Amino acid sequence: MKSEPRTFSIDDLKAAPDGVESWDGIRNxxxxxxxxxxxxxxxxxxFYHSSCPTPGVAGLAEVAREAHPDHTAWDPESDxxxxxxxxxxxxxxxxxxxxxxxxxxxxPLAELRRVSTLRNMKLLQRGQRLSIQPVTKKEYETICRxxxxxxxx
DNA sequence: GCCAACGTTGGC
DNA sequence: GCCAACGTTGGC
Numbered sequence: 001m002k003s004e005p006r007t008f009s010i011d012d013l014k015a016a017p018d019g020v021e022s023w024d025g026i027r028n029x030x031x032x033x034x035x036x037x038x039x040x041x042x043x044x045x046x047f048y049h050s051s052c053p054t055p056g057v058a059g060l061a062e063v064a065r066e067a068h069p070d071h072t073a074w075d076p077e078s079d080x081x082x083x084x085x086x087x088x089x090x091x092x093x094x095x096x097x098x099x100x101x102x103x104x105x106x107x108p109l110a111e112l113r114r115v116s117t118l119r120n121m122k123l124l125q126r127g128q129r130l131s132i133q134p135v136t137k138k139e140y141e142t143i144c145r146x147x148x149x150x151x152x153x
Numbered sequence: 154g155c156c157a158a159c160g161t162t163g164g165c
Numbered sequence: 166g167c168c169a170a171c172g173t174t175g176g177c
Contacts, residue, residue: 050174129158
């Protein structure tokens with residue numbers, strides 16, 4: 001899951017009550033469908049910092065609550081207001097995630113690109129902008145190993 | 154700030 | 166259903 005750290009970082013997640021935060025504001029159908037159809041309680045999440053000096057994986061979270069209607073969609077005061085959404089027809093969904101760990105050092109995108117076993121990772125494919133993407137177990141484990149190692153920087 | 158690559162909108 | 170125009174994402 002990608003987030004701009006100026007807006008919401010892994011440290012912000014850690015500081016949230018119980019380390020839990022709702023992932024509201026997703027207004028892309030593919031990302032919505034992925035949250036609604038594929039993300040399950042306890043699933044691990046790579047927390048990615050985007051649009052910042054060193055984009056990369058900052059740490060880990062887990063799904064604390066499965067998909068439920070994103071109420072910001074029918075709040076006219078919200079930046080994420082969608083006039084076509086309503087409590088009866090929510091249109092947009094969100095999950096809640098819980099902080100698990102922050103890596104000692106971010107795993108930079110540039111480093112991910114150098115790891116041959118990650119070459120098929122969706123994040124690294126050309127034109128891939130989706131803010132929520134599936135990750136294979138092997139990719140997840142590889143990135144955890146790099147993130148926890150003293151050699152990462 | 155630039156720009157490539159997508160996604161969405163809306164006229165026809 | 167097509168597709169041009171526009172908006173967004175996100176690395177660099």
